[in-house]
Amino acid sequence: MALAPIELLPAELLQPIFFLSDMNIALPHSSHHIAAKLAHDYCYRAICTKYLTTNLNTRVKQSTTQTKIFASKWMTWEFFKSFVTKAWEDKGCLCGKTKYEGCYDKQWPPNFEDATTMLFTRSHLPVLSFVKCRIPVKLLHGPWTPEKTQFLRFLLWTTAMTVDWADHETRKLTLEAKKEAVLTGNLEVVGLFNHNRRLGRAPNLSMVRFAVLEGDCNRSIVYDTMAAARTWSLRGNGWNDEGLDKWCEERIKNRDPKGDWLKVKLQELRATKLSNGGHVMPGQMQPKTGDYDDVDGDKLVIAPLKWNQVSISKYRTWNW
Ligand SMILES: [Zn+2]
Known part of the structure; x- marks a missing residue:
């Protein structure tokens, strides 16, 4: 198909047009020929500066x-860190x-490896x-590389982004991703899913059963999942489960020490009275109860339950 006249323009003309259009992202999205000519870090940085650092008072358009922006191929973890x-x-x-402008708890340099070490409060929020907007699908499925985990954790910690649950494919991928993290023994990612309600429902008994029966009871993962399930209301008799009891026995x-360990944990979770004096x-x-050396x-x-202490979405005071 013949190219449209605008697609034939050289980059040095197309780029000023893009800036004159007020960096309307519809322009690169309209043609991959145009997108290729705008494929420069300074264009990407300008787009990010405009849409990610300033309130444009155009709620829906800015969010879209x-x-x-986050779904774009060029939006990699490396690029985002540098931006x-x-x-x-x-x-x-x-x-x-700066501290003269009101910052009283300097968070710098950003901890990209583990954003949850950075302290933010209602009166000290990151820009x-x-x-x-929507968490990009590329960050919602395995394989769970350290880069992907760091990127997702950073966005959850510093922004109010959410999963597009209305999209069937996204929903399916996200649910599968959680299971994949359990099966591959990735505690970091399981922790993200367990403690962030923006990544889906709180774990329930069926998730615990999955982690034990299908995930071969990786104790760190099972403990975290059980702790999160309890935090989000699974109590007392809710922990009764024949399948788990049978597995323990x-x-x-x-003579697998995991059996004894899980049995103790389930007893503790099912308890309805105060114990230990x-x-x-x-x-x-x-x-510590029932724990044993590394076998x-x-x-x-x-893992420390940092997500229950601080949540950007909870503190976000910026009203759209
Ligand atoms: Zn500050």
């Missing part, structure tokens, strides 16, 4: 554009202010907290 660093390095904090018979609340798991890499790692 933000979704397109964030360049965008706020002169201020020295992700809140976009990105007003980004309210079989493992105990085969009134020091332990009913239904609360004790990290075949089966070491219990308990």
Whole structure:
């Protein structure tokens, strides 16, 4: 098919047109020939600066554009890290202010490896907290590389992005992704799903059963999943499950220490009375009880529940 006259324009003419269009993302989206001529970091950075750092007072349009930006191929973790660093390095904090402008808890340099170490509060939010669009599908499925995990965690920690649950394919991929993380023993990713309600429902007994029966009871994952299920209301008799009890008994018979360990945890979760001289609340798991040394890499790692303490979506005060 013959190219339209605008597609034939050289990059040095097309790029100014793009900037004169006020960086309307519809232009590169209209043709891959045009997109190729606009494929420069300075164009991408300008787009991000406009749509990710400024309130344009065009709620729907800005949100739709933000979704397109994050879904773009060029929006890689490497690019995003470099954009964030360049965008706020002169201020020295992700809140976009110097201490003379009101920043009182400098978060710099950004911790890209683990965003959850950065402290934000209702009165000290990152500029990105007003980004309210869809989490790109590319970050919602395995394989779970460290880069993908870091990117997803950073967005969950600093923005108000959510999954597009209305999209059937996205929903399916996200649910599969959670199971894949359990089956591959990826505690970091399982933790993200367990403790972020923006990534779906809280784990329930059937998820615990899946982690035990299908995931061969990776104790760190099972512990985290059970802790999250309890936090989100699974209590007392809700923990009764013949399948799990049977699994424990079989493992105990085969001298697998996991069987004893899980049995103790289930007893703790099912408890309805105070124990240990009134020091332990009913239904609360004790990290040390039933624990044993690392056997075949089966070491219990308990991740801190940071997501329950801070959530950007909870603190977001910017009203669209
Ligand atoms: Zn700050």
